[in-house]
Amino acid sequence: MAFFMQQVVNALQRGSFYALIALGYSMVYGVLMLFNFAHGDVFMVGAYIGFFVSSGLLALSAVGFLSLPTGVTLALVLVLTLIISMLLNSVVGMLVERIGYRPLRGAPRASAAITGLMIGIILETSNLALLGAQRRSFPDLIPGETIHVLGVNITPKKIVIVAVSLLLMFGLHLFVRRTKWGMAMRAMAYDYVVVPLMGVSINTIALLTFGLGSALAAAAGILYGVAYPVLDPYMGVLFGWKAFVAAIVGGRGSVLGAGLAGFLLGFIEIFVAAFLPSTMRDLIAFSIILVILTFRPHGFFGEPYSAQLRL
Amino acid sequence: MSADENLRQRLSSVGRRVRQWLRVQFSPVPLLGWFLAALVAVILEMLVGTPLARLLGMSKFPVLFGFALALAQPVYIPSAIVYVLLIYVLPVALVARLSIRLGNLLAGWLMRTSPLLSVVVHLGLLYGTLHLWAGLSDYRVLVVRLMLIAIMLTLSLNVVNGYMGEFSCSHPGFMALGAYAASLFSVLFFVGNDAFGAPLLPIGLGPFLFPLGLILGGAVAALGALLVAIPSFRTRGDYLAIISLAFMFIIKSLFENLEFLGGARGLSGQPDWASLPVVFAWTILCVWTINNFVRSTVGKALNAVRDGELAADAMTVDTRRTKMVAFFFAAFWAGVAGGLFAHVLRYVNPGTFDLKKLAEVLAMVYLGGLNSVVGSIVGAVSYNLLSEALRPLELYKWIIIPLLFIMVMIFRPTGLIAFREFDVVKLLHPREGTPGHAGPGAVEPQAER
Amino acid sequence: MTLLRVDDMTHWFGGLQAVSGYNVAIEPGQIRGLIGPNGAGKTTVFNLITGRYRPTEGHIFLDGQEITGLPPHKIASMGLGRTFQNLRLWRHMTVLEHVKMARYSKITYGLAGAFFGTARRNREEDDIETRARELLELVGAVDWADHIVTNLPYGMQRRVELARALAIQPKILFLDEPTAGMNPEELVQMMEIVRLVHEQLGLAIFLIEHRMKVVMDLCEVIQTLVFGQVIAEGTPDEIRNDPRVIEAYLGKEVMA
Numbered sequence A: 001m002a003f004f005m006q007q008v009v010n011a012l013q014r015g016s017f018y019a020l021i022a023l024g025y026s027m028v029y030g031v032l033m034l035f036n037f038a039h040g041d042v043f044m045v046g047a048y049i050g051f052f053v054s055s056g057l058l059a060l061s062a063v064g065f066l067s068l069p070t071g072v073t074l075a076l077v078l079v080l081t082l083i084i085s086m087l088l089n090s091v092v093g094m095l096v097e098r099i100g101y102r103p104l105r106g107a108p109r110a111s112a113a114i115t116g117l118m119i120g121i122i123l124e125t126s127n128l129a130l131l132g133a134q135r136r137s138f139p140d141l142i143p144g145e146t147i148h149v150l151g152v153n154i155t156p157k158k159i160v161i162v163a164v165s166l167l168l169m170f171g172l173h174l175f176v177r178r179t180k181w182g183m184a185m186r187a188m189a190y191d192y193v194v195v196p197l198m199g200v201s202i203n204t205i206a207l208l209t210f211g212l213g214s215a216l217a218a219a220a221g222i223l224y225g226v227a228y229p230v231l232d233p234y235m236g237v238l239f240g241w242k243a244f245v246a247a248i249v250g251g252r253g254s255v256l257g258a259g260l261a262g263f264l265l266g267f268i269e270i271f272v273a274a275f276l277p278s279t280m281r282d283l284i285a286f287s288i289i290l291v292i293l294t295f296r297p298h299g300f301f302g303e304p305y306s307a308q309l310r311l
Numbered sequence B: 001m002s003a004d005e006n007l008r009q010r011l012s013s014v015g016r017r018v019r020q021w022l023r024v025q026f027s028p029v030p031l032l033g034w035f036l037a038a039l040v041a042v043i044l045e046m047l048v049g050t051p052l053a054r055l056l057g058m059s060k061f062p063v064l065f066g067f068a069l070a071l072a073q074p075v076y077i078p079s080a081i082v083y084v085l086l087i088y089v090l091p092v093a094l095v096a097r098l099s100i101r102l103g104n105l106l107a108g109w110l111m112r113t114s115p116l117l118s119v120v121v122h123l124g125l126l127y128g129t130l131h132l133w134a135g136l137s138d139y140r141v142l143v144v145r146l147m148l149i150a151i152m153l154t155l156s157l158n159v160v161n162g163y164m165g166e167f168s169c170s171h172p173g174f175m176a177l178g179a180y181a182a183s184l185f186s187v188l189f190f191v192g193n194d195a196f197g198a199p200l201l202p203i204g205l206g207p208f209l210f211p212l213g214l215i216l217g218g219a220v221a222a223l224g225a226l227l228v229a230i231p232s233f234r235t236r237g238d239y240l241a242i243i244s245l246a247f248m249f250i251i252k253s254l255f256e257n258l259e260f261l262g263g264a265r266g267l268s269g270q271p272d273w274a275s276l277p278v279v280f281a282w283t284i285l286c287v288w289t290i291n292n293f294v295r296s297t298v299g300k301a302l303n304a305v306r307d308g309e310l311a312a313d314a315m316t317v318d319t320r321r322t323k324m325v326a327f328f329f330a331a332f333w334a335g336v337a338g339g340l341f342a343h344v345l346r347y348v349n350p351g352t353f354d355l356k357k358l359a360e361v362l363a364m365v366y367l368g369g370l371n372s373v374v375g376s377i378v379g380a381v382s383y384n385l386l387s388e389a390l391r392p393l394e395l396y397k398w399i400i401i402p403l404l405f406i407m408v409m410i411f412r413p414t415g416l417i418a419f420r421e422f423d424v425v426k427l428l429h430p431r432e433g434t435p436g437h438a439g440p441g442a443v444e445p446q447a448e449r
Numbered sequence C: 001m002t003l004l005r006v007d008d009m010t011h012w013f014g015g016l017q018a019v020s021g022y023n024v025a026i027e028p029g030q031i032r033g034l035i036g037p038n039g040a041g042k043t044t045v046f047n048l049i050t051g052r053y054r055p056t057e058g059h060i061f062l063d064g065q066e067i068t069g070l071p072p073h074k075i076a077s078m079g080l081g082r083t084f085q086n087l088r089l090w091r092h093m094t095v096l097e098h099v100k101m102a103r104y105s106k107i108t109y110g111l112a113g114a115f116f117g118t119a120r121r122n123r124e125e126d127d128i129e130t131r132a133r134e135l136l137e138l139v140g141a142v143d144w145a146d147h148i149v150t151n152l153p154y155g156m157q158r159r160v161e162l163a164r165a166l167a168i169q170p171k172i173l174f175l176d177e178p179t180a181g182m183n184p185e186e187l188v189q190m191m192e193i194v195r196l197v198h199e200q201l202g203l204a205i206f207l208i209e210h211r212m213k214v215v216m217d218l219c220e221v222i223q224t225l226v227f228g229q230v231i232a233e234g235t236p237d238e239i240r241n242d243p244r245v246i247e248a249y250l251g252k253e254v255m256a
Helices: A002-032 A039-062 A070-104 A109-131 A156-178 A180-190 A202-227 A235-250 A255-275 A278-295 B003-026 B031-055 B067-072 B074-098 B100-113 B115-135 B138-163 B171-191 B203-232 B239-257 B276-295 B297-307 B309-314 B319-345 B355-368 B373-389 B391-411 B424-428 C042-049 C072-077 C095-101 C110-116 C119-139 C154-167 C184-201 C212-218 C236-241 C243-248
Strands: A147-149 A152-154 B443-445 C004-013 C016-026 C031-035 C057-062 C080-082 C172-176 C204-208 C221-226 C229-234
Touching: A002 A039, A002 A152, A002 A156, A002 A180, A002 A202, A002 A235, A002 A255, A039 A070, A039 A109, A039 A202, A039 A235, A070 A109, A070 A202, A070 B391, A109 A235, A109 B355, A109 B391, A152 A156, A156 A180, A156 A202, A156 A255, A180 A202, A235 A255, A235 A278, A235 B239, A235 B355, A255 A278, A278 B203, A278 B239, B003 B074, B031 B074, B031 B100, B031 B115, B031 B424, B067 B074, B067 B373, B067 B391, B074 B100, B100 B115, B100 B424, B115 B138, B115 B276, B115 B424, B138 B171, B138 B276, B138 B297, B138 B319, B138 B355, B138 B373, B171 B203, B171 B239, B171 B319, B171 B355, B203 B239, B203 B319, B276 B297, B276 B319, B276 B373, B276 C110, B297 B309, B297 B319, B297 C095, B297 C110, B309 B319, B309 C072, B355 B373, B355 B391, B373 B391, C004 C042, C016 C042, C016 C229, C031 C042, C031 C212, C042 C172, C042 C204, C072 C080, C080 C154, C095 C119, C095 C154, C110 C119, C119 C154, C119 C184, C154 C172, C154 C184, C184 C204, C184 C212, C204 C212, C212 C236, C221 C236, C221 C243, C229 C236, C229 C243, C236 C243
Parallel strands: C031 C204, C031 C221, C080 C172, C172 C204
Antiparallel strands: A147 A152, C004 C016, C004 C057, C221 C229
């Protein structure tokens, strides 16, 4: 039982990353009907931005810029890192939209998707070219003793990671439901044509969508760095594609669906690895997804769309 | 009018005149003439390539038109340019221009005698040129074989993503199925290893039964396609994209877990049966059948399904069958390509058939042009040449190629040569008496998407 | 013998009854009209008979065979051709390819022919092409044969759609507002063509129209559909003077 609960805790942590990344895919897909294949690499960029921001902040505090108790400093650094990196990474996401996707607004959607793929490759390679091949280790922002609860090992890291992800997802949910901008995004997901009628330009909404998704990806990157403190330029590739699949399983444009599907993927992966050889992980995870999609073609919360979609 | 603008106008008028002159000089050259000219250039390289390269200060002749050399050691740029001019550009232009009368006479005679003969002669010339050119270095042989395989992959994916207008990501998976099935065939029957024991048949039979192995690879891939097609083609939309992506991951992961096929380490020991002529023949067969298919009314039903499924249905087109057939057909050829690939490298491992392969195949399809056989050939060849030529840049290659690709997408969103019909017989006709007829390539440009 | 018979066809969209208790019997060679205000369910009737939707209740017979619930392409290949209210042409294909495509179910060369370009395939494709050109000739669009369909003027696109529907060799042709969006000149031409097609090929025609003049001129029998129910059926004269029809169309100048 303790073993089982331990896996649940691990799965929640892993699912958090997938969920946060999946949200970015899901939003772009829902609002713009685009596959943003660069998103996994935007996640990677977010992790690196987080690395530099947090290292910088720690260096500042080390030279006595802030003289607070260590615990408070680290907490402050974490919060500041999250905020600054999310802002910076949303700029990255908007640049991707502006450079790669906007010129292709009228083109077949598949051309835009492949362009996204190429932007992803450019991001990976530029990172490698600028920073070299050595891996970076993310500073330990959430130290702390492991707590044993009923035989389950819980680290403060895991608690913070899951809490922050859930908080961000809830925030996004509120944003999409309650604000004028969120309404515009949902309207656009419903019908491309109505948005200009609302006095909002498609380009603005597109930027907003990419910006939000990238901010969440940055958060995912930082939390990932906290959990597995090794960064490398290709970390976003497989992670990103898996999150993409999760986004689709969640249903087109559904915040709740993408979040749930992200956690589901985390659970499947952790539990497969716990009971079977870890090489079987992808095989089983994707087979389950294939089965889910066979029986629920539009995902958990997606609605069938009748519009003729052309790639 | 500013001086700058004036200059620009003068330049553009010069450019126009140059183009005009080139058209007048070279438009009457039939395809046969170009092929002959290429053959002459290659023979020239065989005879004087190395001495000329020495004369120009290079240690050996530039293998790929001097691109790699020029990028690796910029001092050699002038030498490389001179070499390419002397060996390729000038002889080709000269022979093509001078052989206009002879070439057209010959092409006309061939065509009148039998179009089939004409096709055979053209293919023979093309293969001869390729064989001699590649024969000068092992590297060239490898590049050409991989390029031909890339053509098969690109073209077969174009059937699904271009002609049918869906978005399939499963091609690396089909390729893997084909590669492993064909490898298993070869190793089990003719080579043997620790896992399978002694070979079941004498190896001498191998090269003759190799086509069976490849067909088996294609068939296994088509069988795998069933797994994607059944759930995917019930509804339209982006469904296939996700299912096929999941399928790709499943296949890769499956082979990683199949210990008797070497698991993640891969399977080696494939005999060297995928020689240049074998790969060439299969590529021609692939291009031929796919071109036949997409030009028939049965194949054009794909376009009808893509551009309006309702109307297609109401016009007696069995839309589901149409999609299934095309998908299996594409998977079959991807499987054959995979089998050849495994026998060219004589090693296969699951890691090869990953996202990178997917990005590559997709890039070749969309670069070359949707719904176009010529486009796919151009896409595969240019991508492979570019990739080889930029190799000396190492890391930066992977910035330049994506940037180039994005540029192409921005200026030609459907790819370089999209929506063209590839009429081979028309291409082989003599050109004389039809000045202004555009050079070789596809006929009858159709509307842009 | 009746060519097309529909017995008590009813269809629900969710909780909405779109068509209720619909009956029709069309004889070979007959031209029949279906009129009714917007949203009366005329196109739904077409979509039900042609197999795009499966009727909730009722039976449909074509040439004595039951076709209820068959997929559209099967029904079409049994001899039911149709055009669409909003043109549904294939935007990357030429006019000739459009008409050839409608011969799909009659092609016998199979996949082997398609892949290997057999002599039989070439022969058959040539035959189809000849026939397609004849049909284009008939509707007066043969000069456009090799053009991409989107480059044609609107009226010409309608003719292509008609030729395409004829290429399946229909016994009965469903025309869904064949003159929608046409100017008066194009309209007159279209009516001529429909008449010509009817005379030359001797097929039955089932016509949805908005413009009364077209229906009254062409049709032998007309049905009026309101809220999914047939409220009147009869000759043009009877329909013209039927008080229920006048009420449904109250204030419409077209009744003149």
